[in-house]
Amino acid sequence: MTTTPLLEAIGLSKSFPGVKALDGVNLRLAPGSVHALLGENGAGKSTLIKALTGVHRPDAGSIVVAGREQRFADPAAARAAGIGVVHQERNVIRSFTVGENIVMERMPRSAGRIDWSKVRGEAAACLALLDVDLDPATPITELSSAQMQLVEIARALYTETRVLLLDEPTASISGAESDRLFRVVDRLRDDGRAVLFVSHKLEEVYAHCDTVTVLRDGESVLESQPLAEHAHDEIVDTMVGRSLGSLTVPTRSAPRDVAPALELDGVTTTAGHHDVSLAVRPGEILGLYGLVGAGRTELAHAIVGLERITAGELRIDGSPARIRSVRQALQRHRLGYVTENRKEEGVFLEQSITRNIAVTVWSSLARGTGLVSGRREREVVSRYVDDLDIRISSLNQLAGRLSGGNQQKVSLAKWLAASPRILIIDEPTVGIDLRTKRAFYELIWRLADEGLAILLISSDLAEMITLADRVAVMDRFAITGEVENDHDYDSMSREVIRLIHADADAL
Amino acid sequence: MNEPGLLRRFVATPRFVLVVIIVLLVAVLVAVKPSFLNGTFVIAPLLTSIAVFTVVGLAQMMVLSIGHMNIAVGQMAAFGAMVSGITFDLAGWPLVAGIAAGLVAGAAIGALTGWIIARTGVNSFIVTLAMSFALLGLVPTIYSSLSAGSAFTTKPAGFDLLGRGSFADVCLVGWCGPAAIPLIVVPVALVMVLVAVLFTKTRVGRELLLTGASVKAAELSGIPTGRRIVLAHALSGALAALAGILLATSIGSFTPSIGDEFMLQSFVGPILGGTLLAGGYVSVVGTFLGITLTLVIRKGLELFGVGIETLNVLLGVILLVALSADRVREVRLRRGRTPDASGAATPEREEVAA
Numbered sequence: 001m002t003t004t005p006l007l008e009a010i011g012l013s014k015s016f017p018g019v020k021a022l023d024g025v026n027l028r029l030a031p032g033s034v035h036a037l038l039g040e041n042g043a044g045k046s047t048l049i050k051a052l053t054g055v056h057r058p059d060a061g062s063i064v065v066a067g068r069e070q071r072f073a074d075p076a077a078a079r080a081a082g083i084g085v086v087h088q089e090r091n092v093i094r095s096f097t098v099g100e101n102i103v104m105e106r107m108p109r110s111a112g113r114i115d116w117s118k119v120r121g122e123a124a125a126c127l128a129l130l131d132v133d134l135d136p137a138t139p140i141t142e143l144s145s146a147q148m149q150l151v152e153i154a155r156a157l158y159t160e161t162r163v164l165l166l167d168e169p170t171a172s173i174s175g176a177e178s179d180r181l182f183r184v185v186d187r188l189r190d191d192g193r194a195v196l197f198v199s200h201k202l203e204e205v206y207a208h209c210d211t212v213t214v215l216r217d218g219e220s221v222l223e224s225q226p227l228a229e230h231a232h233d234e235i236v237d238t239m240v241g242r243s244l245g246s247l248t249v250p251t252r253s254a255p256r257d258v259a260p261a262l263e264l265d266g267v268t269t270t271a272g273h274h275d276v277s278l279a280v281r282p283g284e285i286l287g288l289y290g291l292v293g294a295g296r297t298e299l300a301h302a303i304v305g306l307e308r309i310t311a312g313e314l315r316i317d318g319s320p321a322r323i324r325s326v327r328q329a330l331q332r333h334r335l336g337y338v339t340e341n342r343k344e345e346g347v348f349l350e351q352s353i354t355r356n357i358a359v360t361v362w363s364s365l366a367r368g369t370g371l372v373s374g375r376r377e378r379e380v381v382s383r384y385v386d387d388l389d390i391r392i393s394s395l396n397q398l399a400g401r402l403s404g405g406n407q408q409k410v411s412l413a414k415w416l417a418a419s420p421r422i423l424i425i426d427e428p429t430v431g432i433d434l435r436t437k438r439a440f441y442e443l444i445w446r447l448a449d450e451g452l453a454i455l456l457i458s459s460d461l462a463e464m465i466t467l468a469d470r471v472a473v474m475d476r477f478a479i480t481g482e483v484e485n486d487h488d489y490d491s492m493s494r495e496v497i498r499l500i501h502a503d504a505d506a507l
Numbered sequence: 508m509n510e511p512g513l514l515r516r517f518v519a520t521p522r523f524v525l526v527v528i529i530v531l532l533v534a535v536l537v538a539v540k541p542s543f544l545n546g547t548f549v550i551a552p553l554l555t556s557i558a559v560f561t562v563v564g565l566a567q568m569m570v571l572s573i574g575h576m577n578i579a580v581g582q583m584a585a586f587g588a589m590v591s592g593i594t595f596d597l598a599g600w601p602l603v604a605g606i607a608a609g610l611v612a613g614a615a616i617g618a619l620t621g622w623i624i625a626r627t628g629v630n631s632f633i634v635t636l637a638m639s640f641a642l643l644g645l646v647p648t649i650y651s652s653l654s655a656g657s658a659f660t661t662k663p664a665g666f667d668l669l670g671r672g673s674f675a676d677v678c679l680v681g682w683c684g685p686a687a688i689p690l691i692v693v694p695v696a697l698v699m700v701l702v703a704v705l706f707t708k709t710r711v712g713r714e715l716l717l718t719g720a721s722v723k724a725a726e727l728s729g730i731p732t733g734r735r736i737v738l739a740h741a742l743s744g745a746l747a748a749l750a751g752i753l754l755a756t757s758i759g760s761f762t763p764s765i766g767d768e769f770m771l772q773s774f775v776g777p778i779l780g781g782t783l784l785a786g787g788y789v790s791v792v793g794t795f796l797g798i799t800l801t802l803v804i805r806k807g808l809e810l811f812g813v814g815i816e817t818l819n820v821l822l823g824v825i826l827l828v829a830l831s832a833d834r835v836r837e838v839r840l841r842r843g844r845t846p847d848a849s850g851a852a853t854p855e856r857e858e859v860a861a
Contacts, residue, residue: 306726327729337727345727348720350787359717359728362710371708414728 004067006031006194007052007083007163012061014051019404019432021047023218024061029163029194034185036205036227037198039215040239040460045198048215049165053085054078066162079105084156085165088292090148092140099123099136102155126154130184146177153184164188165196170204171292182208200291200459202232214238236493240462249487250445254284254469259318261453262303262335262422266312271298273477275312280453282421285444287468287485288457289496295477296457297340300424303455304329304337316422330360333422336415340426340457342404346411349400353392356399356410357381360418384413388443405436412443423447426457441467465492473499521781525796529803536807543810546687551673553806554688557799558695559753563769564776564794565702566746571777572706573719573739574786575631579620580747580773581766582642587613587748589646592659592761595666602663609752610745616642617744621737631740647763659761669694670756691753698749703791715739719786775801775826801825 005028014022022044029035039045050056052063054072062069065081072078078085092101099120108118123136132150140148149169156164166185170178185195185208199205205212205227212230214222222230222238230238260279267276273295280286290296301307303314305323314321316333329335339345347356358365358377365380366372381395388409392402399410408428415423425444429437444467448454458464464471465487472482473496481499485492517523536543543549563580570577577583591609594600600608616638624634650657668676670691674684705712718725718735726732750769755761778784779800780793804825805818 325729325731326727327731330729339724339727344721345724348717348724348787351717351720355713355717359713359730362713366710370710371704372710372713374708 003030005029005064006066007196008064009048009052010062010064012048012051012058012063014047014056014058016404020218022051022058025215025218025220026223027196027213027220028224029196030211031162031192031194032189033211034189034195034197034209035211035213035224036209037196037213037215038202038205038235038239040462043215043239044218045215046167047218049085049167049196049198052078052165053083079159079161082160082162083165084153084159084161084163086149086152086156086167086169088168088171090145091152092148094141096140097136098127098134098138098140098143098151101140101151102126102136102158105155105159122158123154126158129157130154130187132180132184144177146173146181149173149181150184161193163194163196165198167198168200168292169197170199170201178204202235206232216240233490240489249466252445252448252469254448255281258282260315261317262455263315263318264299264303264312265315267302267309267314268311269298269302269307269309271295271302271307271477273299273302276474276477276479277312278455278472278479278482280422280455282451282453283448284470285448285454285456285468287464287471288455288474289461289464289471290459290474291500292459294474296459296474297426298477299474300337300426300455300457303424304335330418330420331363334418334420335422336360336418336420336424338412338415338423338425338428340430342408342411347399347407350398352396353385353390353399353402353410354378354381354395357384357413357417360414380417381413384417388413388416389439405432405439408432408436408440416447420452422453422455424455424457427459428456429458429460429463437463461493461496462489464496465489471496475500520790520793521779522790522793522796525779525793525800529796529800532800532803532807536803536810540807540810543807546685549806549810550687551689553802555670555691555757557795557802558689558691559750559757560769560772560776560798560802561695561795562698562746562750562753563773564780564798565698565791566743566750567773568777568782568789568791568794569702569743569746570631570739571719571782571784572715572786572789573736574722574784575624575719575736575739576635577617577620577740577743577747577773578632578635578770579639579642580635580743581769582639582646583613583616583744583747584751584754584766584769585646585763586616586642586751587744588751588755588761588765589649589659589763590748591752592661592755593649593653595663596654596659596661596761599661600663602665602669605663606749606752609748613748613751614741614745617747618737618741620744621740624740625733625736650763657763660759662759666756667759670753670759689757691757695753698746699791699795702746706789706791711735711738716787716789719783719788721787771822771826772798772801775822779825 007029009025009027012022012025025044025048037045037048047056051058054075054077063072064070065083070081072081093104096104102123103119108115108122120136127134127136130150130153132154134147140151143151153164169181173181185197188195197205197209209227211224212222212227212235213220213224214235216239258281261282263279265277268274276299278286288296288299298307302309303323305325305328314323316335321333323329323333326337329337343349354377358381361380362372365376378395385392390406390409390413392406399407402410428440444454444456456467465485468485470482471485473480483492483495566580567577587609590612591605594605594608620634620638623629624631647657668690672690673686674688674690675686676690677684706716714725714730715735715738717728717730718732722732751765754765776798777789777794779797780795781790782788782793801822804821808818808821
């Protein structure tokens with residue numbers, strides 16, 4: 001390649017407590033190309049995007065924009081250098097119109113006042129450039145999520161963006177909306193700009209991208225290669241790696257003859273699930289696989305009563321159960337839910353480790369006088385800190401000061417302390433380094449061997465195939481199939497991917 | 508994992524700074540105006556107002572624990588005191604029963620407030636502000652329709668002893684206590700102990716703090732957050748009512764203006780004492796010390812003949828300083844999460860709030 005790349009990352013590294021999120025990553029975005037950035041959850045894709053746009057400051061390495069090395073002090077500096085980003089979550093000002101959202105970073109003024117006719121005119125020009133049919137005067141709240149995404153792209157164009165980073169833009173939009181997005185992406189490419197495209201859907205990557213970079217555990221294992229030279233299976237292998245190969249998967253014989261501990265029968269929920277059926281037996285790990293936005297976490301929420309079940313039945317140990325809150329799930333059915341978002345939902349960052357773990361057992365420690373015995377509380381907490389090998393300096397340490405892996409262990413210890421019989425574990429290893437990940441895998445196997453019924457939610461296919469006894473696949477709030485896990489990665493991944501796209505093809 | 512001793516831990520808290528400032532301030536006041544040590548005319552009234560306003564501070568601290576505010580703390584005090592006044596004046600109830608009625612009324616109005624907040628999800632500032640306006644109209648209306656001269660003046664047995672008595676009234680085998688210490692400090696000390704026990708030893712109190720730390724995480728950890736929100740506001744209402752009743756006993760009658768001065772003070776005490784505005788951390792002793800500091804300053808300026816307007820300016824400045832300190836502490840805590848900030852900067856927060 002002789003052309004100067006519009007954006008180049010050379011040896012970019014970034015560490016967080018306990019995790020090396022980026023480790024010498026190289027990336028070249030050439031003008032007029034659509035570059036796919038692939039990798040599993042936690043591989044470092046989002047960190048890379050944040051490092052490229054001035055959100056994170058890299059510990060080492062350099063960022064070169066059109067031949068000139070740059071150091072971005074903040075996101076505004078990256079925008080000024082012509083690098084735009086559209087995040088997975090929508091980032092619009094809801095009280096503004098479409099036009100105002102497009103020009104808001106540089107409102108056209110005349111005589112010190114905002115020139116409203118110019119606002120509409122320039123916004124309309126941006127939208128026309130993208131061939132998007134939207135009226136700039138429309139309030140942004142009247143738009144669909146996919147349309148807001150287009151508005152964000154238009155905003156990036158308005159500030160003369162040469163490089164556009166799209167973080168999982170198709171994760172939560174429909175097929176038709178994706179097609180329109182790709183028409184816009186194609187236009188940007190034809191216009192000589194560079195697009196970095198993050199996606200988990202390999203089919204659309206092959207259909208629209210020309211170059212590929214794969215991240216795995218923070219390293220760029222495939223660097224700016226022509227996509228056409230790499231076959232689908234090869235890419236998947238590169239993403240997953242065989243680095244977990246050294247982990248010996250125990251031969252577990254999940255019990256078949258016992259009655260399910262947790263059972264969903266034709267369940268429809270207020271979150272939008274329809275006719276979901278699954279069953280988890282004691283001692284068994286049922287994997288619930290699906291892409292981000294498939295409705296897996298929402299199903300967990302419905303089970304613990306955060307969403308309502310409107311039809312069908314939830315059964316615990318064979319008898320119908322109505323759970324209205326996490327507290328009821330715990331106290332009546334000894335069902336625990338280890339949440340997906342540990343920083344906001346799993347741990348109390350500004351509270352001590354003792355309080356974080358003991359919260360589920362206070363009611364049992366407080367019997368009699370109504371006062372919680374500090375000594376017994378410390379006993380319980382210490383036991384689980386030792387058992388899960390949580391690295392802390394003191395039981396009074398704030399949970400927020402622990403590394404991600406240790407925080408996740410605290411989040412799990414909280415539920416183990418309550419001696420559950422059924423455990424729903426939601427994305428346990430996102431953003432966790434490999435070593436802690438293995439510790440988690442061994443722990444989850446052990447819990448299943450001790451007789452817990454475990455529903456494991458993950459969008460990490462390798463993790464699913466390593467851990468689960470059976471894998472149920474969810475797509476668009478419905479179960480599209482269930483596969484007995486033979487722990488053979490190739491056949492399993494093919495089968496699971498087929499189940500995800502079975503539904504998509506029908507539409 | 509060796510825990511530092513109690514004294515060392517106390518020295519590391521903002522409370523210790525307060526104690527030092529208060530001691531220095533009192534020393535300076537005594538040196539410049541020896542009349543500051545006058546038991547009957549300076550110390551006793553000072554301790555009485557410290558006692559009353561400590562309860563006001565605890566009322567606010569109760570909702571701060573869950574990250575809420577109670578703008579209506581003064582009006583809830585007026586409402587609770589009014590109910591007590593009615594039971595004494597119109598029903599002739601004895602002291603304890605009348606006070607209980609006032610506390611129940613305060614708890615009820617607080618619970619209603621909390622229920623509205625939990626149910627609608629509207630910010631506590633807005634709901635308590637609305638409640639404050641409603642009570643601001645309701646209380647004087649009831650006073651003027653039920654009493655002559657807009658005050659309830661009937662005093663049941665023990666009323667004056669509680670509000671104006673001192674340890675000089677308590678005599679054991681011919682030896683009486685000091686006149687400088689009013690009896691009102693006894694129930695207030697008891698309340699402080701109860702609130703401290705609530706937050707440090709009981710499940711419910713700890714659940715209040717976790718609800719304040721993160722409602723979402725609390726709900727997902729099995730804490731009935733809706734009920735905890737109602738409880739925090741109910742206790743806030745009850746404590747506000749207690750403060751109103753205690754103030755009434757010390758001034759000698761129930762009037763609609765009880766609680767007028769409570770709202771600002773209620774924030775200054777807890778925040779100076781280390782309670783986080785964002786919720787999740789409270790300090791009973793800190794609230795007491797924060798209140799003590801502001802009232803010592805007030806008393807000192809009074810002795811120098813400084814007017815009430817200047818006092819209020821000073822109170823505003825103190826509040827601003829306290830709020831900035833709160834913000835600085837929050838920022839430091841947040842930084843503490845990422846160990847790349849200097850590790851020693853953030854001490855581990857001690858478990859015991861009292």
